[in-house]
Structures are given as structure tokens and as C-alpha cells.
Amino acid sequence: MMYFSRKLPIGVQSFKDLREKEFLYVDKTEYIFRLTNASKVYFLSRPRRFGKSLFLSTLKAYFLGQKELFKGLAIEKFEEAEKEKREIWQEYPVFYFDFNVGKYAETEALNERLDFLLKDIEKQYEIIPGSRDSFGSRFERAIKTAYEKTGKQVVILVDEYDKPLLQTMGVNEELNAEYKAVLRAFYSVLKSTDQYLRFAFLTGVTKFSKVSIFSDLNSLNDISINPDFSAICGLTQKELEETFRPEIETLAGRNELSYEDCLSALKKRYDGYCFAYGTETMYNPFSLLNVFFSKQFADYWFATGTPTFLVNELKREDYNIPELDGNVEMIESFLSDYRVGADSVIPVLFQSGYLTIKDYDKEYRMYRLGFPNEEVRYGFLYNLLPEYSNISFIKTSFNVVQFTKDLKAGKVDGFMQRLKSIMASLPYDTVKKESGESLALREHNFQVCVYLIFALMGQFVEVETPSSMGRTDCVVKTEKTIYIFEFKLKESAEAALKQIKEKNYAERYKADNKEIILIGVSFNPKEGTVGEWLSEKL
Structure with missing residues (x-):
């Protein structure tokens, strides 16, 4: 069998790096054009390892006017069609807040991360903060200063805003409450500086109720379960087959499968995520890239993290575990928000990717949820067993x-x-x-x-x-x-x-x-x- 290998972007979260070093790329730039020309402040919830960081990096490159990185992609022709109406490929000041970095179990961890990120911006725009300035005050001054010095509105990109909350939830509730207060004050700046903002995009795994974190962001456009953006992250069946056919053929040969049987095995194990009823199910890109690299069917996504808090909550609630296998019912309003004190871990299971939409009852506006695929099903059940035995x-x-x-x-x-x-x-x-x-x-x-x-x-x-x-x-x-x-x-x-x-x-x-x-x-x-x-x- 001839060895075949192309550059798979495993762990590559920089769009610039991905394009310049010619990694394989599934074109999602059409969504950037649609988002940037429709509204202003967005929120997207998707499971971990689903491509959120790469999408934010793509937004960053777009707003920095790095036209050369988008050559041959969908957005290039869309932008070209707009050149008679407006100046295209403009460069804006971009503030990128990445909360993937850091261990937030320590009391000062969030403060240290915010201070580090703001100092980088302040250095760039020659801002000297006051010794007693709050993070919110420093954030607001940075936005206004960047606007004044460049004459352009500012772009705000926030990657995994909820990482500090997820790491302390169910472990240190006092610190979790403190983090909520800090982040609420920080993000409220987006409302008070609206006139200075060109665009804002926040991502996370979970969407905590607007009352707790985004209380002042009434204009926040949550596209997490919007059918028009269901494929913004992840891979569709068409994208899988069109982009990765050589990899699928190699995988099939290595595992002594026909091409069609290999596709069926991939679908059964890694497909099934549905973020809006009636839309096409999605594959987890992290799992696919790893199976193509290793040429072995294994549990890649689930192995990157154990849902300890979620497992503990299910046990604490004496939840009927067999219902998780396709028989969970949840009303529409509870699915989009995680409401602290609502005594249900199900919305977090959905937003985290452990459960997904299986059906929807229009008359009663009820969703039926279940495991998306075998990788998640067996991984989650395997993690539950020690808690009950x-x-x-x-x-x-x-x-x-x-x-x-x-x-x-x-x-x-x-x-x-x-x-x-x-x-x-x-x-x-x-x-x-x-x-x-x-x-x-x-x-x-x-x-x-x-x-x-x-x-x-x-x-x-x-x-x-x-x-x-x-x-x-x-x-x-x-x-x-x-x-x-x-x-x-x-x-x-x-x-x-x-x-x-x-x-x-x-x-x-x-x-x-x-x-x-x-x-x-x-x-x-x-x-x-x-x-x-x-x-x-x-």
C-alpha cells in the first residue's frame, strides 16, 4: 500500500499559519462575510475542540486586512462584489482576548490573565493605566484610545470566555461567583463603548444566563442554535468527502474496509452533532483529523477532557441515566441558557457536546436530546461507571x-x-x-x-x-x-x-x-x- 499524507492542521489555531504553511483547510469564510455585514455583537457556543479558536483567528486576519491569506476562498469573491459600495479589506484595531491559556483554580488566575492581555494592548497604544484602575476602566480606555489613534472602530474577539467559570464550577463556588462578577463588569464595557466598536465576537462552551454574565448586553446576538449558522464550526458530510477523500481512502485501506464502509464507520463514531433542529448533523473536526493522522479509529475528542463536574452533578441529582441515551426532554428556553440554580445539568451537557438535538416537538416546543455518536456515548458512560460502582x-x-x-x-x-x-x-x-x-x-x-x-x-x-x-x-x-x-x-x-x-x-x-x-x-x-x-x- 502506498503511504499517503497531507498536512493536517491538528492543533493549528492560527489562520495565518494554516494558510502560509499550506495546511488543509475547509473554507468557512462565507460565514465571516455574512456575520460582518449583518450585525455587530455575536456570541457562539460550541463544544471544545470544535474549531472556535480557528474561526476567531480567521476573523482576526480578516479585520487586519490580510487579503493575501484569503486568496481563492469564498470571501474573496464576496468582498470583490462589494468594492463599488465600500472600501474593502480595511484594517481595524483588533483586541484578541484568549482565555484558553491558564489554570483558573487559583484565586488570582483570572486577574493575572486579564492584566496580561490588557498590558499587551496598552503597550501597543502607549497607554499608562492608573494604579487603581479596574479592568473595566482599562478596557474602556484602550478601546477609546485605539479609536482615537487609528480613526477606525475597534474589533473585539474573545476566545473561550467561560474557561475560568468552567474550571471552578462545582469545585470552588466562591471563586466561581467572584469570576462571574469580574467578567460581568469587564464585558459591560462593550455596551458603554458601542459607538467605538466595529464588531465583537465571543465564543465559549456554555452560555450562562444573560442575567449573570451578559446582563448589560441586550443587543448580544446569540447564533449558537441559529439554523443559518449551524455549520459555522465542525464539518458536514459534504465537506468531509470533498476535502478528505484521499485520507478516507488511506484509512479504509489501513483498516481493511471498503470506502463506503469506512465512511459509515466515521459517521457512526464521529458524526451526529446537531445545533439546530432540521439542520445537517456535524462531525467533530478534532476527532476526524486525529483518526486520519493515526489511521486508527479511537476516542480522540473525549480523551482530551473528563467531564468530572457533569458526572458529579448527574449523580447528585439521582438522574435517570438511561434517559441520556436519546430520551432527554428539554424545553426550548432552557436549552440556550444555563441558569444557575435551575437544578438541571442538561443544558450544560448539550452546550458541552455530550448531548445533542435528536428531535423537536413543534406543538409543545420541546427538544429531545441524546448522545451524538459512539465516541461520546461510550466515553461518557465509561466515565460514569466508577461513580456508581x-x-x-x-x-x-x-x-x-x-x-x-x-x-x-x-x-x-x-x-x-x-x-x-x-x-x-x-x-x-x-x-x-x-x-x-x-x-x-x-x-x-x-x-x-x-x-x-x-x-x-x-x-x-x-x-x-x-x-x-x-x-x-x-x-x-x-x-x-x-x-x-x-x-x-x-x-x-x-x-x-x-x-x-x-x-x-x-x-x-x-x-x-x-x-x-x-x-x-x-x-x-x-x-x-x-x-x-x-x-x-x-
């Missing part, structure tokens, strides 16, 4: 593959013993063992843990994991056998097996011409684990 992936050799191998080999008792040992580690949390609430917690953890193990097995075999205990709890299909499980929390394994037979759960699987094994399982409330199990072949 006390499994340490670092200290133990646990792997869901071991469960799968048992069933493929027909080792029912081995599978159940393994499940029992995992269940024996179910946490009691902080509730006393003898209390009724403790039993409820153990039952809840038991249900969630069972669901997670079977759901994770779905990477390797076909698994049905319904969200209620009122019908067949789980069905696992291997090459030769179909296993039908029924779990009982307050009844015997015999009763569980009897229910499978009486409700004729096996009937719809008989046409598969495979061996069918029924397995009834009971929960031991005293031990907090699997009590007994009975299996029977049909």
Missing part, C-alpha cells in the same frame, strides 16, 4: 471486554460472578446503611451500574438496554447466542425467570435461529449486590 480503572484491571468474552464463550456463571463482584463495590454514599434511604440509593446504583455495563458491552456485541424495568431488562446478541436477562430488586431469581417465560420475551428472537438463554437475576438488598441467578436454555 466505585470501580477504579487505575487500580483495577476492569474492562467491559471481559464481560463480553464470557458471553461469547457461553460462560453465564463466569459473567454473573464478574457482575456480582462489581456490584459488591456499590457505594452507600453518606447515608447510614440501616436507613430506608440507603436501600433506595443502593437499588438506584444497582440499576444504573447494570445499565452501564450492558450499554458499554454494546461496543462489541448487539445489546438492547431499555430505560425501564417494566419490560425485558436486557438482551445481548452474540454470533451464536441470544441472552435475555430479567433483574428483580425485591423478588427471587426464580420470579425473574418466570416473568421472561410468562411474558414470552423470547418470541421475537426465535426467527434469528440462534440459541436462546434466559437468565433471571435477583438483587440482595443486605449485601447490595447480585443475590442469585438462574439460567435456562430454550
